[in-house]
Amino acid sequence: MTTRQIMNADDMRRALTRIAHEIVEQNAGSADLVLIGMRTRGVPLAHRVAGIISGFESSTPPTGELDVTMYRDDLGMKIQPPAVAPTDIPFPIEGKDVVLFDDVLYTGRTVRAALDALTDFGRPRSIQLGVMIDRGHRELPIRADYVGKNVPTSRNEDVKLLVEELDGQDSVSVATLDRPFREG
Amino acid sequence: MPLTRRNLLDLDDFQRDEISLILDTSVSMTEILSRQIPRVPTLRGTTIANLFYEASTRTRVSFELAARALGADVVNVTASGSSVEKGESLVDTLRTVQALGVDVVVMRHHDAGAPYLAASILDCPVINAGDGWHAHPSQALLDLYTVRSHLGDLAGLKLVIVGDIMHSRVARSNIWGFARMGARITLCGPPQLVPRELTQLPGTDGVIQMEPDFDLAVEDADVVMVLRIQQERMDGVHLPDLREYATLYALTEDRLARARPGALVMHPGPMNQGVEISAAIAYGPNSVVEEQVTNGVAIRMASVYLLVGGGEEAGANGD
Numbered sequence: 112m113t114t115r116q117i118m119n120a121d122d123m124r125r126a127l128t129r130i131a132h133e134i135v136e137q138n139a140g141s142a143d144l145v146l147i148g149m150r151t152r153g154v155p156l157a158h159r160v161a162g163i164i165s166g167f168e169s170s171t172p173p174t175g176e177l178d179v180t181m182y183r184d185d186l187g188m189k190i191q192p193p194a195v196a197p198t199d200i201p202f203p204i205e206g207k208d209v210v211l212f213d214d215v216l217y218t219g220r221t222v223r224a225a226l227d228a229l230t231d232f233g234r235p236r237s238i239q240l241g242v243m244i245d246r247g248h249r250e251l252p253i254r255a256d257y258v259g260k261n262v263p264t265s266r267n268e269d270v271k272l273l274v275e276e277l278d279g280q281d282s283v284s285v286a287t288l289d290r291p292f293r294e295g
Numbered sequence: 296m297p298l299t300r301r302n303l304l305d306l307d308d309f310q311r312d313e314i315s316l317i318l319d320t321s322v323s324m325t326e327i328l329s330r331q332i333p334r335v336p337t338l339r340g341t342t343i344a345n346l347f348y349e350a351s352t353r354t355r356v357s358f359e360l361a362a363r364a365l366g367a368d369v370v371n372v373t374a375s376g377s378s379v380e381k382g383e384s385l386v387d388t389l390r391t392v393q394a395l396g397v398d399v400v401v402m403r404h405h406d407a408g409a410p411y412l413a414a415s416i417l418d419c420p421v422i423n424a425g426d427g428w429h430a431h432p433s434q435a436l437l438d439l440y441t442v443r444s445h446l447g448d449l450a451g452l453k454l455v456i457v458g459d460i461m462h463s464r465v466a467r468s469n470i471w472g473f474a475r476m477g478a479r480i481t482l483c484g485p486p487q488l489v490p491r492e493l494t495q496l497p498g499t500d501g502v503i504q505m506e507p508d509f510d511l512a513v514e515d516a517d518v519v520m521v522l523r524i525q526q527e528r529m530d531g532v533h534l535p536d537l538r539e540y541a542t543l544y545a546l547t548e549d550r551l552a553r554a555r556p557g558a559l560v561m562h563p564g565p566m567n568q569g570v571e572i573s574a575a576i577a578y579g580p581n582s583v584v585e586e587q588v589t590n591g592v593a594i595r596m597a598s599v600y601l602l603v604g605g606g607e608e609a610g611a612n613g614d
Binding site for chain 1: 299326331335337604
């Protein structure tokens with residue numbers, strides 16, 4: 112297995128700063144904005160973007176955490192059911208502009224599950240998507256509104272994003288797997 | 296760690312990690328139940344059969360609500376009004392239910408061991424919802440969950456179980472569960488209703504004690520679990536009379552005052568107020584009886600999810 116780093120901590124910081132400004136510009140302010148991080152690594156990214164926005168806007172957008180395990184379409188396709196973590200969205204999303212955050216956008220199935228989950232919490236005015244890495248290979252008609260970096264990959268590569276809060280460092284790297292990709 | 300078993304029959308062979316996994320997963324289920332629309336599509340297309348050979352309100356409704364909250368379909372089979380009345384044997388009923396395409400069987404039966412027989416016949420997961428005097432694992436899990444949500448770590452807590460322990464499957468499963476999680480357990484009740492063998496269960500290393508005097512047993516208790524006095528046991532052999540029982544073993548305010556401040560009072564229901572528990576305590580500030588019922592739905596969601604959410608491995612690790 113060979114690994115190459117494609118973003119370091121500074122690259123990630125600059126990307127998030129740009130995304131924060133894009134979000135506020137796109138939504139003409141931050142009044143009705145809420146950020147929701149998708150577990151696991153979308154959560155710290157959402158909190159960081161909220162922090163950056165609070166630095167140049169008058170308020171900090173409310174930030175929640177979403178676990179989509181219960182909405183996945185591949186349950187029963189794995190030997191063990193995936194671990195479930197609590198969802199925490201302690202504010203109404205009715206009529207809000209919701210920006211979902213995930214670390215890596217790949218097939219789009221996780222985002223599809225997140226859209227279903229959010230629907231159960233209310234009817235936002237809009238749902239937008241922010242990701243640090245878009246690696247292609249979509250299996251559903253889903254695209255990101257805010258992208259840290261577009262990284263063309265092959266299916267037998269693995270994109271690994273690490274965050275200071277959980278992993279002790281900020282970095283994004285691409286690993287080439289030894290075994291060829293199996294269609295699932 | 297994952298749950299690597301197919302059935303939930305009793306907690307006697309559960310490891311601490313497995314119990315913790317179910318309790319942790321239940322936290323997420325509690326969040327789902329708190330939503331405006333308490334329903335997720337996780338088990339869409341799954342059918343759960345509630346096979347109840349014995350009367351039940353809370354357990355059956357609880358399993359049914361849990362299944363619905365996960366998006367599963369539920370069929371209820373009760374002994375009355377089914378082919379059981381025509382004399383169909385348990386094994387034949389189980390085979391029929393399986394042939395109809397059920398994915399999970401939740402079973403309550405008046406004979407201890409019936410769910411084990413079901414598990415040996417069926418290809419699908421079996422959940423024991425109470426068998427005879429033997430076990431009631433989902434009740435024990437919801438009790439563990441309720442205590443953990445109030446008092447945190449279960450290790451080192453003192454649990455007192457009071458009442459007719461011999462005939463109580465709730466007590467048996469709770470003894471296994473609390474002992475495994477590191478709690479200390481004191482069993483209290485009329486000596487003819489507290490089997491001495493329960494203090495020497497394998498792997499419990501002396502954490503289970505007997506104390507027939509309730510006033511002494513309740514000293515410094517963190518949790519007092521009161522069992523239902525089953526009126527049908529008042530046959531003069533097991534219990535002489537209700538008034539004498541209430542004098543010696545009812546949980547009263549005086550007795551509760553000997554426990555730790557803020558001790559939890561639990562009861563698996565249905566309660567006989569004025570017999571084993573005073574009305575003031577049953578719904579008093581220490582009582583978590585209603586929470587037990589509410590938490591039952593989350594625990595049963597977690598149990599079903601962890602038993603049937605998996606399947607054959609498909610390969611690629613996803614997205």
